[in-house]
Structures are given as C-alpha cells and as structure tokens.
Amino acid sequence: MVRCNFNCEETSFVAAPESCDVLIIGGGPAGSTAAALLAKSGRDVVLLEKDAHPRFHIGESLLPCNVAIFERLGIHDEIRAMGVFKPGAEFISDDTGQSVDFNFATGIEQRFTYSYHVRRSEFDKALFANAARSGARAMERMRVIDVVRPRDNNATNRARVTARHQDGASHLFYPRYVLDASGRDTFMANQLHKKKTDKRNNTAAVYGHFRHVKCRTEGDMVGCISIHLTKDGWFWVIPLRDEISSVGFVGTPAAFKARRGGLQDFLLDRIGQSRTLSERMQKAELASDVMTAGNYSYRARGGWGEGYMMIGDAFAFVDPVFSSGVMLAMGGGELGANVANVWLDDPAAGRKLAQQSERRLCRAMNRLCWLIYRINEPALRNMLMAPRNVLGMRDGLVSLLAGNLDLRRESRVSVMAFRVAYNLLSVAERIGLRIGQSPCGAAR
Numbered sequence: 001m002v003r004c005n006f007n008c009e010e011t012s013f014v015a016a017p018e019s020c021d022v023l024i025i026g027g028g029p030a031g032s033t034a035a036a037l038l039a040k041s042g043r044d045v046v047l048l049e050k051d052a053h054p055r056f057h058i059g060e061s062l063l064p065c066n067v068a069i070f071e072r073l074g075i076h077d078e079i080r081a082m083g084v085f086k087p088g089a090e091f092i093s094d095d096t097g098q099s100v101d102f103n104f105a106t107g108i109e110q111r112f113t114y115s116y117h118v119r120r121s122e123f124d125k126a127l128f129a130n131a132a133r134s135g136a137r138a139m140e141r142m143r144v145i146d147v148v149r150p151r152d153n154n155a156t157n158r159a160r161v162t163a164r165h166q167d168g169a170s171h172l173f174y175p176r177y178v179l180d181a182s183g184r185d186t187f188m189a190n191q192l193h194k195k196k197t198d199k200r201n202n203t204a205a206v207y208g209h210f211r212h213v214k215c216r217t218e219g220d221m222v223g224c225i226s227i228h229l230t231k232d233g234w235f236w237v238i239p240l241r242d243e244i245s246s247v248g249f250v251g252t253p254a255a256f257k258a259r260r261g262g263l264q265d266f267l268l269d270r271i272g273q274s275r276t277l278s279e280r281m282q283k284a285e286l287a288s289d290v291m292t293a294g295n296y297s298y299r300a301r302g303g304w305g306e307g308y309m310m311i312g313d314a315f316a317f318v319d320p321v322f323s324s325g326v327m328l329a330m331g332g333g334e335l336g337a338n339v340a341n342v343w344l345d346d347p348a349a350g351r352k353l354a355q356q357s358e359r360r361l362c363r364a365m366n367r368l369c370w371l372i373y374r375i376n377e378p379a380l381r382n383m384l385m386a387p388r389n390v391l392g393m394r395d396g397l398v399s400l401l402a403g404n405l406d407l408r409r410e411s412r413v414s415v416m417a418f419r420v421a422y423n424l425l426s427v428a429e430r431i432g433l434r435i436g437q438s439p440c441g442a443a444r
Contacts, residue, residue, distance in 0.1 A: 019174045020137070021038070021043040021340075022035075022175055022178070023048065023161050023173050025161075025180045026050070027053070027128045027138065027140070027181075029312065029326050030311045030312025030336070031047060031181030031312070033069065033334060033337070034311060034337040035134070037072075037337040038337045043341065045135070045137065047132075047138040049141075050185075052140045052141050053125035054124070057124060058120065058246075059320060059323075059326055061246075062115045064115045064402040066116075066326060066327050069330045072334075073127075079116060079126065082123065086116050086117050087222070088102050089225045090221060090226050090227070091384050093276070094230040097275070097276060100386075101224070106394075107401075108404075109411065112402045112404055117223070141166035142166075143163060143166075144187060145163065147159060147161050147308075157307075158176055159174070160172065161178065177340045179310075179340060180309070181312050183312065183313040184313050185314070186298070186314050194300040197297070197298045200373050201372055202253060203250050203252060203253075204250070204256055206263055207267070207290070207292075208248075208287075208288045209244050209247075209287045210247050210285060212283045215239045215245065225237070228274055228277045231273070232254050232255035233255050235248065235270075237280070244287055247271070247284075249270045249271075250320070263292055264286070264290040268286075298317055299315070302358075303358045303361075311332035311335065311336035312328065312330075312332045318368055328361070328364070328365065332361060335357040335360070338357070367400065370419065383418070383425065388421075390417065391414060392413070392414035392417070396414020396417070396418060399411050
C-alpha cells in the first residue's frame, strides 16, 4: 500500500468501515459536480467536505461554458435565480482611461453568450446540495487526513481513506476510486510531492466586498465584469446582488513588496492609485474583511495514478484574470466523473481516458496561460485595448474569454492569428525602444 497522509497520529474509529465506489475529497464546484454526475449514473459516491456550507470563497464570476454544465446538472434555474446576469467583460486602462467591451454574444461559438456572477457561499452550497439530491452521500465537517492507495493495479484492491469529523470522531472508508477535489489544499499533490509552483506567474491577490461601487446601469453590457489594467497588476470589479461588488487587486511581487501597513490599508491605497477605479469608488464602503491569497499559480506533475485523479484546483490553479477558475473546476469535475466511471468497469480503459483527459485539460489551461503570462506586457495590453478582427482575431479571443477552451478549427485559427500578431507587435516595440522610439512607433 502507498500512503498519502495529512496526520499520522494514532486513530480510533467510531464506526465500522464503509465501502463505496468513489470517494471525493472536497465539496466545492469540482467535487460536487463529479459527485452529482457519478451518483446519477448509479455509482455509490461518498463526498467529504472539511467545512460546512455556506462558507466564503473567492472566484465569483462565471463563464458562459459553465451554463452548459448547469444544464447537464439540472440546476440552471437555481443558479439564474441567485446570480447577476453577466454579458461579458470590459477592460479599462489606467494609462489611457480607455474602456473596451468584449460581449460574449460576439464570439465565434454562439452556444455560449452569457453567464452569471454569484456569491460563492450560495453557489457552492447549491452544488453540494444538488450532489446530495442526486444520491451522493454528502458529508460536511469531514476532513480527510490519510489516504492509503493500493500498491498494485489489481482491480479488486481498494484505497483506504481516513477522515476526521469536526467533533473528533474518525471514519474509515474503502473506495474503489478516489477523486481529489480538495482545492488549494492540494491534498494528494502535496503528499505525493507533485505540486509545482508556476514561477512565471508568481502573483498574489488582496480583495474584499464593497457597497455602492459605481457600475454600469444602462446598455447591453450591464452586469459585466470590469478588469482595470494598472501598474504592476490589475483589478477586478464584480457586481453582486444587494449593491455589493467584489473588488480585488492581483499584483506582481514588486507591487506587494512596496506594501506598507495592513491588508486593508494596502488595498485601499492601491485603489486610490488607480485613476480609473478610484473614480468609481468615491462613495464605496467596505462591507467585509479584506483577505489575501498568495502564490497563485501552480500545477501538479501528473494529475492521476492507480485508482485516483486530481480535479479542479487540487490539480492546478491559474491567475483568475479571465474568470476561469470555476469553469476549469466544474469541467474537471465532469472529466473526473467520466474517468472514474470508465475505470470502475475497465481499469485499462480508465487509465487511457485519464491520460487523455489530463492532456485535454492541460491544453485548455495552456491556452489561458499564454494570455495570463502576458497580461502585464504593453504589447498584449495594447491589443486588448485596440482589438482588431482581422482573421477573426477579436471574435476568437471573445470565445476564449467565454471559457470555450476546446476550440473548434475556426476558433483555433483566430486565436493563432492573435498570437502571431502579438509576437510581431512585441518585436516591433522592442525595436522601437532600441532606436529611440515609443512603443507606438512615434518618435520621441
């Protein structure tokens, strides 16, 4: 047996061991999605969540591709009722004051034209409850502390999972398959020493909820997410219900190195330094604690093995500039459910599908990361603020921003054209700087 343990102290169990087909670590979007789909397919599923819903979580802006998953889960009406309609995104430049809209309805893929902003406490609770309604044995306040995996690939072998309830009682489970959806705890990636921090995107975030932030009140982009491009990073502004907006700053190490005082002072100071955002927040009032998250981006070296798979943030997390977190988590939950279903019937086929699914997810993340790595580069910011639709570049970018990461041929061509144009502009800007010209090509 191969052990992945969180806590190695001696454990006494209060109940007889329980067997199941699939045990899922974590009841967030990835875990709850996988649990509902597996339970609906007739599998015996145990879903363990370390906290109790509702609980606060960041990542409140969803993408149009999430809507298709809501439909498959049968919860679209419930999410619509709790959410704020999101037609797209606007990018705003602190350098020029210019604003550019990206309406999802203009993308190449017309199945995905809108989404929602949600309070994650309500959203995650709804997904968890849906998993329970679908037949999963959903348990809260149950922290997994130990996973012992079978050493060989014998299909009759089972993992051994130890969980501890908040009251101190320990429980033992024998699943045939394990899905790790533990989020940024990255349970199995940490214990198997597979977690790798993405040094190319070593950012951190500070954020909170505010009342009375000035948002759009008319036009077809009412409810859009705002991305303010500023020095050493960017801000998000997400309109929620009850006149609340989520506002956060994602910055480079240089931005946080200059921090003076506490988190609240730092966030308010950065807002004050942004000429475009500060104007919108003249009447704003802080309505929550100010929180932070550091070392944003990481990925596991291999997301699956004998009898297990990592999904959602347990496998990887990328900078949220394009609101991809929940979409990647729920998409990963679907992939994980498919792999588990196949593996339980045919382990050899399950291994093949796990490998294919990991490659598919990594391709999607790599497409996003190409943009994310360059979000602070002048060339990319110039292209975002002055988008052209030659070869469908703008429309392809909108489809990518909508979360359509499994790009069809026409979208791939458009995105590739955008990347080529970026590379040419980057070269031109570097040459311009060397010969004493501004990045726009005008002589100084």
